[in-house]
Amino acid sequence: MRRIPPPATGMQITPEPIYRSRREWLRTLSLGAIALTAGCESGAAPDAAGRTAEESIEGKALAIAERGKYVLADPLTRYKDATHYNNFYEFGTGKGDPAQTSAAFHAHPWSVEIAGHAEVTGRFTLEDLLKPHPLEERIYRMRCVEGWSMVMPWVGIGLGDVLKRFKPTSNAKFIALTTVNRPAEMPGMRSAILDWPYREGLRIDEAMHPLALLAVGLYGHELPNQNGAPLRLVVPWKYGFKGAKSIVRIEFVETQPKTTWNELAPDEYGFYANVNPAVDHPRWSQKTERRIAGEGFNVFGNRTPTLPFNGYGDQVASLYAGMDLRRNF
Amino acid sequence: MTPAASFFRDHATVMKALLFATCLVPLAWLTWDALHDGLGADPVAALEHRSGDWALRLLLATLAVTPLRRLTGRAELVRFRRMLGMFAFFYACVHLTIYVVIDLGAYWSQLFADIVKRPYITVGFAAWLLLVPLAVTSTRGMMRRLGRHWQRLHRLVYVIALLAIVHFLWLVKADHREPLLYLAIFGALMLLRIDARRAFGARKIVRS
Numbered sequence: 001m002r003r004i005p006p007p008a009t010g011m012q013i014t015p016e017p018i019y020r021s022r023r024e025w026l027r028t029l030s031l032g033a034i035a036l037t038a039g040c041e042s043g044a045a046p047d048a049a050g051r052t053a054e055e056s057i058e059g060k061a062l063a064i065a066e067r068g069k070y071v072l073a074d075p076l077t078r079y080k081d082a083t084h085y086n087n088f089y090e091f092g093t094g095k096g097d098p099a100q101t102s103a104a105f106h107a108h109p110w111s112v113e114i115a116g117h118a119e120v121t122g123r124f125t126l127e128d129l130l131k132p133h134p135l136e137e138r139i140y141r142m143r144c145v146e147g148w149s150m151v152m153p154w155v156g157i158g159l160g161d162v163l164k165r166f167k168p169t170s171n172a173k174f175i176a177l178t179t180v181n182r183p184a185e186m187p188g189m190r191s192a193i194l195d196w197p198y199r200e201g202l203r204i205d206e207a208m209h210p211l212a213l214l215a216v217g218l219y220g221h222e223l224p225n226q227n228g229a230p231l232r233l234v235v236p237w238k239y240g241f242k243g244a245k246s247i248v249r250i251e252f253v254e255t256q257p258k259t260t261w262n263e264l265a266p267d268e269y270g271f272y273a274n275v276n277p278a279v280d281h282p283r284w285s286q287k288t289e290r291r292i293a294g295e296g297f298n299v300f301g302n303r304t305p306t307l308p309f310n311g312y313g314d315q316v317a318s319l320y321a322g323m324d325l326r327r328n329f
Numbered sequence: 330m331t332p333a334a335s336f337f338r339d340h341a342t343v344m345k346a347l348l349f350a351t352c353l354v355p356l357a358w359l360t361w362d363a364l365h366d367g368l369g370a371d372p373v374a375a376l377e378h379r380s381g382d383w384a385l386r387l388l389l390a391t392l393a394v395t396p397l398r399r400l401t402g403r404a405e406l407v408r409f410r411r412m413l414g415m416f417a418f419f420y421a422c423v424h425l426t427i428y429v430v431i432d433l434g435a436y437w438s439q440l441f442a443d444i445v446k447r448p449y450i451t452v453g454f455a456a457w458l459l460l461v462p463l464a465v466t467s468t469r470g471m472m473r474r475l476g477r478h479w480q481r482l483h484r485l486v487y488v489i490a491l492l493a494i495v496h497f498l499w500l501v502k503a504d505h506r507e508p509l510l511y512l513a514i515f516g517a518l519m520l521l522r523i524d525a526r527r528a529f530g531a532r533k534i535v536r537s
Contacts, residue, residue, distance in 0.1 A: 078370075085370030093504035096369065146502065148371055193503050264503060283499060284447055288436055292370050299363070299372050303434050 059222035062155050065134035070211075072139050075294040077150040079219050085292070087144070088226055088245055089194055090179075090186040097188065098226035105185045107229035107246070116176075116252035119167035126230055130216065132165070133157035137220065138213060143275045143310045145239035148290045154234050155217030160208035168204065168252045176201045176257035177233060178249035194260050200233065200244035201257035201271070205319055211236055211312060214247075237312040239273045270329040274320070275310035279329045341408055348409055352416040355383040356423070376427045384420035385493050387413055389514055392490060396521035411467050414486070418464045421457050421493075449499035456492035459485050490515055 057079055088098040091105075110126040135155050143149040163175070181197035183189040189196050206212065213234040216223060223229040228245025235242050241261050251257075261269035268282055277287045290302045309316050320328075359379055362368050368375035394410040397403075429437050443450040463483055465471070472479050494515060497508040 081370035089503070095371075148374070191504075280446075283449055285439065285443065287439070290371065290373055290432070299376070299431055300434060302373060303432065303436055 057219050057221050059217075059224060061221050062135055062217045064137050064155055064217075064220060066136040069136065070138035070140065072141065072151060074141065074151045074291075076139070077152055077293045078295065081292055082150055082152050082218065083224050083227060086227060087146075087240070088188075088228065090188045090196070090198065090246075091226060092188040093193060099224075101187050102225035105182070105225040105229070105246075107223075107225055110230045112231065112247060113249040114166050114251075115249065117169045117171040117254065118252045119169065121166065126216075129162060129231075130157065133161055135216070140213070140234060140236035141310050142234075142236065142240050142243075143289060143306065145241055145269065145273070145281065145286075147284060147286070147288075148292055149304075149306075149310075150291075151293045153219055154213055154215040155220065156213045156215035156234065158210055159212040159214045159233065160210065162214055163207060163250075163252075166252075171254050172204055172252035174201055174203055174253050174255065174257055175207045176249075176251045176253050177244040177247050178251075179244050180246040180248050195263060197248075198244060198260045199257065200242055200259050201253075202233075202235065202242070203256075203319075204252075206235070206316075209316060209319065211315055237274060237309040237316045239269075239275060241269065242273050272320075272325075272328050274316075274325065274329070275306060276308055276325055276329065277306040278308070279326055341405065345409065345412065348412055352387065352412065352419075355379070355420070373427070373432050377424065377432060380420055380424040380427055381497070384417055384424050385490075385497065385511060387417035387420060388486070388490050388493060389511065389518065391417055392486065392515070392518045396518055400521070415464060415467060418460045421460055425454075425457050449496050452492045452499070453496035456489045456496060459489045459492070463489075487519070 084099040085095045086098055087093075087095060088102075091098040091101045108126075111123050112126065112129055113123045114121050135157065137153055137155050139151060139153045141149060142152050177200045179198040179200075180186070181189070183196075202212065213236075215228070215232050215234045216230060218224065218227055223232065228243070231247050232245040233243045233247065256271060259271060261273075262271050275286075280286050286306055288303050289306045291304050292302070307313070359376065363372065363376065391410055391413040394406055394413065398406045429440055433439050440450075444454050445451070463485060466475060466479065466482060475482065494508055494512050497511065498505060501508060
């Protein structure tokens with residue numbers, strides 16, 4: 001039985017109360033600047049702006065056992081942006097749709113079916129799945145295949161640590177992930193935009209890699225529905241669409257599983273989908289990306305070079321040694 | 330000049346001023362949102378999409394003038410066509426400027442590679458480029474000077490509208506409903522032209 005380690009000291013990440021106070025401080029600063037230029041008295045209360053309430057973090061706060069192991073120098077994406085601008089086609093194809101149409105989704109109770117080539121299989125409640133693992137906060141870059149990126153503080157557990165408990169056999173060469181199929185609660189599923197339910201997969205060594213994360217939270221709180229509650233995959237060296245949301249089934253399989261975007265447009269979305277500035281999407285460049293991060297309105301200077309494996313090359317490049325990444329994009 | 334004609338002239342001037350102001354509303358709205366952090370998480374994408382939407386909408390509005398004129402029998406509607414077309418060009422310029430100056434920014438030289446390598450940029454850029462001669466020759470003087478060639482040149486607008494819609498279609502990942510709606514509107518405007526022409530021709534025959 002693993003002991004829950006105490007929180008790391010000398011934290012480099014930003015705990016939730018500080019996200020907020022920092023934002024408020026900046027807002028005070030900017031409002032102060034506006035007041036000064038407008039020649040007003042400094043009496044204007046910053047909290048009267050009503051924005052802080054709108055940006056307060058929703059969902060249950062999580063008990064995080066470990067922080068500071070995966071941190072980045074890049075500024076974080078605002079909580080509001082990370083939760084109100086994302087792709088989750090089950091809730092609609094607009095990037096604002098998931099936040100708007102996901103309120104009726106029931107993320108609890110939840111269970112996940114484990115199937116395929118493993119000694120232990122069956123249906124497990126989310127609680128059972130998570131129980132032995134201390135929650136960890138990790139700050140990862142997220143690069144969307146569309147050419148924008150974010151920096152997000154996820155809370156979760158190592159995917160490999162969870163998978164090992166089911167004792168996959170030597171036939172388990174890949175994992176196939178199936179996500180939730182509830183058209184009644186997910187209005188986007190009523191249009192046949194994609195072949196529902198959304199399916200993703202990883203090669204077993206990718207799945208076992210310490211960077212692969214099963215996330216249950218964001219910004220220290222439970223995942224909002226729109227970000228894939230209650231359980232989703234985060235694979236930071238791959239394009240965002242690999243990160244299957246609201247996972248209901250994990251199957252250990254012998255052959256490369258069929259995945260949704262790859263089936264829809266195999267020449268545009270590969271199975272591997274490793275972030276790679278040298279391999280363009282057939283319709284647009286992947287050399288650079290627009291970074292959605294930092295405080296407030298920033299229009300200029302967001303574009304930044306895209307890094308091979310999204311900057312995680314030191315950790316993951318060896319997984320693909322000898323592979324032609326142009327062909328296996 | 331009869332009082333009626335003078336009334337109409339004043340009226341048309343007022344209407345033109347109103348239309349001018351209306352066409353500036355999307356720009357004002359965009360500017361307001363930009364200054365009030367109202368463009369969402371990816372303000373650059375919002376600026377691009379919204380300016381592009383308005384360029385396309387105004388282009389289709391320009392193409393709607395002739396069928397509308399024929400359907401309503403109000404020939405004076407043609408007076409508004411040039412302004413709509415010029416605003417379509419204006420928003421296309423805003424759209425392109427945002428892409429090059431704000432989005433690409435320091436990477437602006439990527440534009441040339443994009444034009445060659447990215448079909449959706451190729452057609453989008455071609456649409457903008459083809460608008461330039463139409464904008465330049467939109468004055469009354471140019472109309473007179475070009476004579477019958479003017480109309481032939483300005484038929485390019487059909488190609489431009491189609492290119493603009495293809496530009497939209499090709500950049501979408503999976504949900505093609507919105508660009509297809511524009512394509513349907515474009516198709517309808519083209520069909521109305523044929524029908525209107527036929528109806529026109531038929532009436533002439535009846536009258537002769």
